[in-house]
Amino acid sequence: MEIIKLHYPNDEALSNIEPSAAALGFFDGLHLGHIDVIDKMKEIAKKRGLKKAVMTFDPHPSVVLDPKKQRTTYLTPFDIKMKKLEELDIDYVFVINFSSAFAGLDKDYFVKEYIIGSKIKEVIAGFDYTYGKKGSGTVFDLKQYDEFNTTEVSKHEQGDAKVSTTRIREYLDNHQLDEANKALGRAYDIEGIVVQGEKRGRTIGFPTANIEPNYRYFMPAKGSYAVTMTIENDDTLYKGVASVGVKPTFHENARLTTEVYIFDFSRDIYGENVTVHWHHFVRGEEKFDGIEPLIEAIDSDAKIARRMLEDK
Template sequence: METYRLYYPNDFDLQLEPVALAIGFFDGLHLGHKEVIEKMIEIADEKNLKKAVMTFDPHPSVVLNPKARRTTYLTPLLEKEKMLEEKGIDYLFVVNFSSDFAALSPDTFVNEYLIKHNVKEVIAGFDFSYGQYGKGSITTLKTYDEFNTTKVLPFTEDNEKISTTKIRELLLSDQLEEANELLGREYEINGVVVQGEKRGRTIGFRTANIEPNGPYLLPSLGVYAVTMTIGTDDTIYRGVASIGKKPTFHDDYKVTIEVHLIDFDRTIYGEEVTVYLHNFLRGEKKFDGLDDLIEAMTKDKENAVKLLEKYNE
């Protein structure tokens, strides 16, 4: 997959082969986004076009609504790029969403960012908007003769539209399993194993401290049943993750991700890992002492083993 970062003014003349383009922010690549992208792939295959996706960076709210700006993501850009490449996408356009870009007229956007790059098919969600004040819509896209436009209707669950906003709300309110249903997969966080306080090994629960590879939205503070992969190894390891501020040991501390892997005793500092969150076990709690903490962690481990039984080799 070729990735092109586009800015305003758009000085690139990429000389691309004819393209079918799915367009949207696509944070999370959830089931609703999957509908748009799979429709693009279907059209591209039918008409022998290159498969392309256009996304934006940063989130438009950073420019358009600073009071409610979104600076954490379900799929930070690098993760989104990796997932799209796995879908067989040929071109990824990452458009810098700046103040100047946001001020473009709808027609300028279409000419400079779509027609200029040989887009022959545009596929977008029913509520896609573009151009200054969001004046452009699916309806206005359909007025252009240079390409065809396909509108994808909302994908719903229990008569409610699946959206990134809804999934974020679920993750932040202890409803991980419901969020995973709307994602169509387990919520995942990629990162690197870094040095921690090394307290876990002294109480029989050695942990890997994970530094996320990007501005991930972290779910509500608590304990989770997880699986984890290490580097390019496909082996799936079961474990328990604590996402929180370690209140038993600190009055005020940064949020950390610590994963205790079951039946695992390797040193993996510096390794890139992916943590898959399967089940929410309990909220974060400050314990009166180590004995209470160890008792709770033992129970968490037992619960995780039961929930992750299908991953037992």
Template sequence: MKTIRLHYPLDNLQEELQYSAAAIGFFDGLHRGHQDVINEMIGIAEEKGLKKAVMTFDPHPSVVLSPKKQRTTYLTPLDIKLEMLDGMGIDYCFIINFSSAFASLEPDYFVQEYLIDNKVKEVVAGFDFSYGRYGKGNIDTLRTYDDFGTTAVAKLTAGNEKISTTKLREDLANCRLEEVNDALGRPFEVQGVVVQGEKRGRTIGFPTANVEPEYRYHLPAKGVYAVTLKLNNEDEIYKGVCNVGVKPTFHDNMTRVSIEVHLFDFNRSIYGENVTVYWHNFIREEQKFSGIGELTAQIGKDKEKAVELLENL
């Protein structure tokens, strides 16, 4: 996949580009709704003999447009999104720098400079896609151009609610992990590296891998989860139980959230290893215990529950 970064003002037009069909959107999470848009584009591209392209943005538009609600954490950070798009067989990924200058562009300028000049012959987007200054451009204005075709993809719902990144973030914050995974069509995942922790787990019979996320992920709510973990240089998947939180039994004022995974039947040192944690089931909220005995008893119950939940995985 060829990655093309576009900064305003455009001074790096890619003369070697071939005509393409482009799916446009931010696509954080690449959930099933996003997949519908991209798969629609792929079908059109294959039917018309066009290259398959995705046009996305970095950073999230809210950083410029909505400072009080800006998103600086992601379900699928950019590097992960690019890996996933490459795996879907995308030929071109246009990454538009979403700056104040870009946000102020008139809709027609965006169409002429970013779509037509980059040889986009088919545009595919969600039904509610908007673009240009004040969001004045939309699917209907795109349809007024003869230079390319425009296809709008209807919303996808689950439980009578639209599948959206906003809903996914809310579900993660409210421990509705099963709903998150259903909307994604896969387990939520976080990539990171195993780092040195407080090493308290090994002293109470539950050694853990302390996973430091490699990117600015929007993490699940504090609590205990049934997870699997993959060492990125191996094929085998290991089952485990994970605590996300601030370890209130040992710390009164800790604010930094840690990810600690206890793997079943695993006895290796994996410091420095790049890993992926897959989140399958929520077990309970994080809580403060009166002492180590109460904590270890609960961890034992958590482990039993995780073993049960992951049994048929």
């Protein structure tokens, strides 16, 4: 997969790339709605003998357009998104730097400079895709160009709601992990490195791996979760219970941490790169009146999580 970074003004030499069909969007999370768009692109590319491409942006447009609601944490941070796109057998990823200058571009200029200029012959976009200054361009506008064809993909619904990155973030923020995973089409996952923690867990019979995320992920809400975990260069899928929170039993104003108690595991894995897959919510974070109630709660969490993960 070739990653082609574009800026404004667009001075990237694109003479060596081949014509493509391109899926347009930000694609944070690569959820089922995004996969619909990408699958349609791949179908059209195969039919027309074109390269398979994705055109996206970095950073999220809200960083430039909406300082009060700017999105600086992601379901799939940039490097992870690139990795997942490569797994989807994409040939080209056009990454446009979303700057203040770019945000002010006329919609027609964007099309001519970035879509036509990138040798895109088939455009595939979701029904609500917008582009150009203040989002003035729509899929209807894209359909007016003769230099390429445009295919509109309808919304992917879950129940009576549209699957969207915003909704998935809301699910994660409200302990609705099962709903988030249904919308993603997979268990939410976070990559990180195992770092030294307070080592309190081993003193109470529950040694944990303290996970420092490698990127600015949108974290699930504070609480306990049934998870699986993989360790780099190790094919084993480990099961466990994860805690996200500030350890209120011991601290007043601690930073958010993620710890995983791995079942039936005794190795030291400091410095290892791991991926945590979040499967089910167990309970919200609580402040306990002493060590004994905390031990009982963790033991209960572990038993619940084992049952939840029986089919993994």
